[in-house]
Amino acid sequence: MHEVAPDLIGATLLVNGVGGIIVEVEAYHHTDPAAHSYRGPTPRNKVMFGPPGFAYVYRSYGIHWCVNFVCEKEGSASAVLIRALEPTYGLAAMRRRRGLDDERALCSGPGKLTEALGITHAYNGLALDAPPIALYARKDDVIVASGVRIGITKAIDLPWRYGLKGSRYLSKPFPAD
DNA sequence: TAGGCGATGGTCT
């Protein structure tokens, strides 16, 4: 999982042709008290316990949707939370959904990017390599920064947040910037 | 510009 998470930085995610470059992720797995899979399978998190390459979507704070990529082998219940994108495709659609003009604010957070891409719980359990979702590996080398995760209350000292160093589209800058 | 806090509802205890 800690190999998959940094590799996602710089990859391109599209949903119905709308999306951009992944610039920030966080890693979670079932031995991690902050992870939804920590206490074992439930109806909500069962996708995380399935095979890799699928989307796990859940509602956060009753308001937002957040999207994870299930990774590693089946049963490990590890996933990577997609926290921020650099918008590159379908800017007009994202601005319309978000009601914003500011490109830097369109996808600079997990709840924001799901709204911009139109992701809801209808996308839970969908494959990442089949319509309407498309995921392309990065072509060029990138500099990946890492740090502690954001917005959680448990295991807050684990440096499992990864991001594109110096990106203007992060939910928060990395300390080393 | 940084930090506090209210909104809001599914999920688990």
Place this chain on the structure above:
DNA sequence: GACCATCGCCTAC
């Protein structure tokens, strides 16, 4: 009945 992997508005400096 309490918890939350959030956002955005509002203050105060």
